Amino acid sequence: MPQKLAVYPGTFDPVTNGHLDIVHRGLRLFDRLIVAIVTNGSKHPLFTVDERLDMLRHALKGVPNVEVDSFDGLLVDYVSQQGADAILRGLRAVSDFEYEFQMALMNRKLNKNIQTVFLMTGLRWIFISSSIIKEAACFGGDTTGLVPEYVHDRLKEKYGRSTAC
Ligand code: COA
8 A cells, every 4th residue: 555655844943842742743644754854945944954954853753654864945846846745734823824825836836736735733832933942041031842842952951051042
């Protein structure tokens, strides 16, 4: 039987428990997932690509059928190079919808064979984003329980060395 493969793209600066929730939900629908860091986004990430890959690999260690990767260029090109069937995205609130809708339609225009699948993030994670985690961590707030422990420690390390929030 052909295996269903999806790519879950994002900046993951850093990965949060909300992202991991989407990975676990996605694994109920797909046989395999590639969690892919997009390196050519318009954002100015705090963590390098290698650091983000390391945190994702750490967070997903031992989870079967998940790979971690990074790419630059068009998402749909990467998805078809990987032989994947779909793009997986998480939705937290209505505010995510407009941007996600626009992206999904643009991606469909660029490659009509690739479907975007949206999954609702668990309620516990609905208010978190990588930026809000970084802001809290930078001002000394406790992010325990919102990110994996390993990420929590990397955030402390990063902000321990810098005073700029
Ligand atoms: N839990 C917690 N936070 C979540 C989340 C979840 N389930 N899902 C999304 N988020 C947060 C992210 O942490 C991120 O937070 P931040 O803005 O504070 O950093 C925010 O929501 C946006 O999510 P992210 O997945 O990082 O999306 P993005 O907008 O950075 O990524 C790309 C968009 C990279 C997937 C998109 O720009 C892309 O595909 N680029 C490649 C180029 C391309 O093909 N462009 C044409 C596409 S139209």
